[in-house]
Amino acid sequence: MSASKLAAHSARCSTAVGSPIDTIVSRYVDYLRARRYASDTIQRYLASLRHFARRLDKRLTLDDIDDALVMEFVDVHLPHCRCPRPCMRHVNTVRAALRHLLSVLKDEGLSNAGRAQLHTPVDIELELFRHYLVDSCGYAQTTCCNRLWHIRNFLDSVFGQEAVTADQLTSTDIENFTARYFKGRSHATRLTYCVDLASYLRFRGLHGDDTRALLAAIPKMAPPMPARLPIAMTNRELDLFFAAFDLTSPIGMRDFAISRCLADLALRRMEVVRLQLGSFDWQNGTVTLTHTKGGRERKLPLPVQTAKALIRYLRYGRPDTSSRAVFVRQIAPYDKPISAVAINDLIRSAFVRAGLDERFRGVHALRRTAATRLVHCVIELAPVEPGAMDRHTST
Structure with a gap:
């Protein structure tokens, strides 16, 4: 089936009259065709878009379709969907279809995801910390992502949406955070959290903050129990x-x-x-x-x-x-x-x-x-x- 026929078929079958998605169906099909998706797969993705379009508020525009809206549809609506048949309810298929939709919207400049957004104080602090990890420490991208994720959890638990000021951090903040995030985690994961906290506090120390008491509050992890040697294949x-x-x-x-x-x-x-x-x-x-x-x-x-x-x-x-x-x-x-x-x-x-x-x-x-x-x-x-x-x- 050609791209034009697929688009026409989608337009005929759509029950969401006036849906904003109708305007980019052809571009969506071209996007999938360029990546050599099979016709049957494209049909399933179009069915997923029609199901998604039914749930959209008539006042919404393409600018309003974002990650949060997609996540709400997949995680909240689909598990309890009672929409009239036929409709695509397979979670993995719908998630993949909507992920491609977001990519098309971004390519067309119709998505808020690709535009500059207001940063929270935690976002700004993490961006400074990321530059320190990359430029000064030379860490790999995976290490930086994992460390930033742990520090984001820490800063969100302490400051929330308020300004991040290191001089307001106390030893109690460190103790409460580690007690909460250490629960049920392995020795290696706990040690990683300690290393990441120490790295962040050293970063703040380079910016003139006195973090010696905070560094001392990080738990000293006991060495793990002696493990057997790793097993190699014969x-x-x-x-x-x-x-x-x-x-x-x-x-x-x-x-x-x-x-x-x-x-x-x-x-x-x-x-x-x-x-x-x-x-x-x-x-x-x-x-x-x-x-x-x-x-x-x-x-x-x-x-x-x-x-x-x-x-x-x-x-x-x-x-x-x-x-x-x-x-x-x-x-x-x-x-x-x-x-x-x-x-x-x-x-x-x-x-x-x-x-x-x-x-x-x-x-x-x-x-x-x-x-x-x-x-x-x-x-x-x-x-x-x-x-x-x-x-x-x-x-």
């Missing part, structure tokens, strides 16, 4: 894991190549996501990582088995796409790299298929396995001094 388990991928399907070829990068090169998920076609020097057998956790460029040797898996995927499994990312989505929206969450899911699924899910769960098991195998290789290749074993046995 050669047999690794063989079972690699055998769990279907190398006759494009998705199986992609997932197998990702797994080889994780297990052979000890890459992190985001390092796999950020691999580009130009990252590989096939002639010299190397791969260059430019977006690492430490922000430094690294060049690694490319094992033969990893190269073979990559070549198989690039030749027979990778879809036609304008993206320069090595690993891309196999379903719409196309032309986008695979996400870190998707990598975690595909590795977990492979553990289940291999019957290893009781021992291994996450992606990091492959990184630990690669490190363990490397240590074993170093031990095996290390030269032994003459008489070293005699001295060892005599002691």
Whole structure:
């Protein structure tokens, strides 16, 4: 079905006469078509828009459609929907359709989301803190986001919508916050909150505030109980894991190549996501990582088995796409790299298929396995001094 026919079909079926969404249906369909969504999927998304349009107040305009309105419809209306049939009620489908609607509105300049809005005092304070984390500390984006989220919780609990003034903070504020957010959380999460609070208070100290008493009020976390060494996969388990991928399907070829990068090169998920076609020097057998956790460029040797898996995927499994990312989505929206969450899911699924899910769960098991195998290789290749074993046995 063509885009014009889809738009006409939506207009005929819409029961929301005069709905503001009717004016951008054609643009919405073009947006989905450009991302190569199937016609059936576009129809379901249009049905979701019609359901959403029924609930809109007649006085609302496109400017009034924002994240809050969408969230209210998905989280409040859908679970208790009694709208007359036919209407789309599938939560994931409706949420995806409305997310695309917000993107179209933003592209067309019709959404308040892309316009400058008034910032609360907490927002302004967090923006200053973000510049400190990025410019002075050089933290990665993920670390900054997590730290800002924790500090936002802290500042909101103390100041709310009022002005943020560090000299009004007291040790009691620190104690009340940690007591509330420590409840039911692991030792590692509690330690993270303490580190983030200390980072923020040091930031305020650089701005002339006396935060010594506040820093002293942060709980001193006792070391965790001694844990057993991380478990690495044996050669047999690794063989079972690699055998769990279907190398006759494009998705199986992609997932197998990702797994080889994780297990052979000890890459992190985001390092796999950020691999580009130009990252590989096939002639010299190397791969260059430019977006690492430490922000430094690294060049690694490319094992033969990893190269073979990559070549198989690039030749027979990778879809036609304008993206320069090595690993891309196999379903719409196309032309986008695979996400870190998707990598975690595909590795977990492979553990289940291999019957290893009781021992291994996450992606990091492959990184630990690669490190363990490397240590074993170093031990095996290390030269032994003459008489070293005699001295060892005599002691």
